[in-house]
Amino acid sequence: MMMALTPGLIALGAFMAIVPLLRRDSTMARSFLTIVSVALLLRYLHWRVTSTLPPPHLTLDAVVGYPFLLLEAASLVAVALSLLFLSRTRDRTGTARVDGRATDPRAPLIDVFICTYNEERPILERTIIGATGMAYGHYRVWVLDDGRRPWLRRLSGELGCHYLTRHDNLHAKAGNINHALRHVGALPERPEFVAILDADFVPRPDFLARTISLMDDESVGVVQTPQHFINPDPIQTNLATTDVWPDEQRFFFDILLPAKDAWGVAFCCGTSSLIRYAGLTQIGGFPTDSVTEDYLVTLRLKEYGLNTIYLNERLTIGLAPEGLKEYITQRARWCLGLMQIVRGRSGPLSRHSKLSLIDRLSLTDAFMSWSAVYASKVAGLVVPWFFLLFGIKAVQADLTELLRFFLPFYVWHGLSMAWLSRGRSLAMMTDVSQLIAAPAVLQAVAAGLLKPTGHKFKVTAKGGDRNRRFVEWPLLRLYGGALVITLAAIAYAFILHLRGENIAYGGLALAWSLYNAVILTVVCFVCIEQPRKRKAERFSRNETVLLRHDGRSHLARLGDISITGARLIDPDPPAPGSTIECRIYGRPIAAIVVRRTADGFAVRFEEGMDTRVHAIRAFYAGEYVRAFRGVRALPVGKALLMRLFG
Incomplete structure (x- = not known):
């Protein structure tokens, strides 16, 4: 096993040694990372084509194995195209100006x-x-x-x-x-x-x-x-x-x-x-x-x-999108629209289009990202079931062989994407977001390609009551069912019906299925919609605020704020129902004390239109929305563990 892990460990070591010397905005640095990723991708794909396919006969292994390879190859083409475009970046902030x-x-x-x-x-x-x-x-x-x-x-x-x-x-x-x-x-x-x-x-x-x-x-x-x-x-x-x-x-x-x-x-x-x-x-x-x-x-x-x-x-x-249904509807609409473009006169293969080669490649990149990537995600769930339940070997390899050829690409590509994106691309979270929308996206792919006209625009609903926890049962039944099948297939192959072939070749299917089980578990938790207590989002602050109450002025600290109210830290809070004046957003605003808190009190701002106009303009002009400069995998993993087991 250690020999199988060695190429992956070499890729990890090389990446950790080289990356500190690179700049994210350097085209040369970005190109180097993407060229290495593509080289390792081609190495893996060559191995898949030459060493892992079933014999070309009319067998169940071949019936499953060859289409799966085509799907996997298409998704790898999508990866290569995305790497091509990520090899450059441009920031126009220095060019834009206010005059x-x-x-x-x-x-x-x-x-x-x-x-x-x-x-x-x-x-x-x-x-x-x-x-x-x-x-x-x-x-x-x-x-x-x-x-x-x-x-x-x-x-x-x-x-x-x-x-x-x-x-x-x-x-x-x-x-x-x-x-x-x-x-x-x-x-x-x-x-x-x-x-x-x-x-x-x-x-x-x-x-x-x-x-x-x-x-x-x-x-x-x-x-x-x-x-x-x-x-x-x-x-x-x-x-x-x-x-x-x-x-x-x-x-x-x-x-x-x-x-x-x-x-x-x-x-x-x-x-x-x-x-x-x-x-x-x-x-x-x-x-x-x-x-x-x-x-x-x-x-x-x-x-x-x-x-x-x-x-x-x-x-x-x-x-x-505030709900999962709206989130999926939006992505399905984007996918449907892209499929309509692909089939229309501005498509990448259209003879009537005046688009350049790079424009056509960009459209192809988008098309492959919707179609091949999502289809391969679904296939990746199902193919291990065939081996564990029915002995169908779509991939003729064991775990050690896979590690030798796939792990170097997975490590280098995953780390490169995380580095280029400052952590905004993590493999596990990408799999979760793609899998949750996969059925709707694939339906949109088929609808757009087979019938490119006559589709209605589906609006993404915003607002509404989000105060209760509820379950998206159709999705939970689907992914919960897939999770049960995955776990049942593992139990069947390695406990109830253990065979010599499972011991010799089952390591790949077992590792693959265990990873799928983790992703499906996370997806099932995504299907449980958590309540949103407030319609107006609140943001933490730590600044001094001047208060005026009963003719007296004193200072308090702002704990958090929204466009409708605020929480103030004050050792001597006024009584609920009191009217006070807060100097917030650069002007005095009348507010009503709605409750006391452990360290102060909460207020609701006056409902007058003049106050709302000023508060909204000042709020959206401020730096209240969190800007993620970088994302680290460890806190994300910890948060997921707390959600699953906490």
């Missing part, structure tokens, strides 16, 4: 579109207040209401922005934006740029001022910025890892899109983007032949020489 346009009423006109369908009033109120408080000299805010709600018309007027609706919901979000584009195009003053915000994304004051500076380059059609979230996603919440593990989108927006931008293949993600109006006019507005119309905007603009670039700055803050 005189932030205050100049003669600055280029920007129309800000807030797209909404069925979101609740508190969500939309925050977004409108943030949008109408941006530091830019010349812009208009439009609420595009596909829900035709009278209260939203009144709210828009109260908060000083324009309101648009239409008589139908044709083409969903893309149709909503196109209706608004036609409207503003008919006005005496047309916009030069259009900013897109989803209903739950609150812009920071400098969103327009920072992005407009990158539009000075006439070849830029879209400036995309990242999506950051004020709340944890369901995987973070349900595994109690919010403090040690970032939301799943951090790898995409913090690592992958800067890498794609370095290759010139960044793409529009809809919300939090600034788009050149003339370019949208040239392509006829937002395309409607995919439910991911944003990606298609990038591809169609490229046909006219307009590029998408990426500014990796936190300029908007939105809501992550």
Whole structure:
């Protein structure tokens, strides 16, 4: 066994010795790591093809083994493509700037579109207040209401922005934006740029001022910025890892899109983007032949020489999907949209497309990441069952052989991804997030490829009551069933029906199944939705606050804060029900004491509109949302153990 582990240990030692000498932003360093990963990948794949396949006869071993190898090879191609793009990165923060346009009423006109369908009033109120408080000299805010709600018309007027609706919901979000584009195009003053915000994304004051500076380059059609979230996603919440593990989108927006931008293949993600109006006019507005119309905007603009670039700055803050069902629905929609693009005229194999080779490779990378990777994850659960229960050997190798060829690649690639992503990519957490969505994603792959037209846009629900713990029973039955089968197969092969073949060749299936059992156990815990006590997320603070109560002023410490209230540390707390004045967010705010705590008291801020406007703008302009600079595996593992056994 030690001989089998030696190549993996050599890879580990080499990585630990070399990495301290490298810089993450160096293309040479990143290329070195990816070249070694690809070389080890090819070494493993060559071994799989030449030494582990069943004889090419019509046997159950071959019927299972050859398709599984094809799936595995396809997923390894996806890995190689992602490594290609990760070999570079680009940071445009030094190029973006705030200049005189932030205050100049003669600055280029920007129309800000807030797209909404069925979101609740508190969500939309925050977004409108943030949008109408941006530091830019010349812009208009439009609420595009596909829900035709009278209260939203009144709210828009109260908060000083324009309101648009239409008589139908044709083409969903893309149709909503196109209706608004036609409207503003008919006005005496047309916009030069259009900013897109989803209903739950609150812009920071400098969103327009920072992005407009990158539009000075006439070849830029879209400036995309990242999506950051004020709340944890369901995987973070349900595994109690919010403090040690970032939301799943951090790898995409913090690592992958800067890498794609370095290759010139960044793409529009809809919300939090600034788009050149003339370019949208040239392509006829937002395309409607995919439910991911944003990606298609990038591809169609490229046909006219307009590029998408990426500014990796936190300029908007939105809501992550709050429930597992919504999380899965969102990812299935993204997958479906990509499949529609692949089948359409802008697909990577389309003869009618004007896309370059690198654009086609980027699309292929996205396609393989959705199709091959998710399919291989599911196959990786099932194939060990065939051997343990039925003796079908899809992989003709034992554990020691696998360790010699697979472990060096696994170690080097896993450590490289963790280093390149500052811990945002950990193999186990990646497997959990992919497996939980795999059935819906694979259904979307099939639907999009077989029937690319006629699919409805499924909105990701935001808000609602999340105060109770509940179980997503359909998912728990599926993954709980898979876990029971995995454990039963192990018991059958090694306890109830032990054979010589199991002893000789079963080590691989046993190790494989034990890892699957761990992943399935974690996935089952993700299926148990944990309650979210507050609708307004709270953030820990440690700063001095001036209080005024009964004509007296004194200092207290701020323990945590949200847009609706705060917790204050005070040895002499006022009685519940008392009205006090707190100097928070740079101005005095009236508040009501709602309860005493062990070290102070909690308050609810005054409900007046003026107070809410000031609090929301100040809150979203501050640094309250946690920014993960780096993620370490040990605290993540500890948090998972506490969730499973604590």
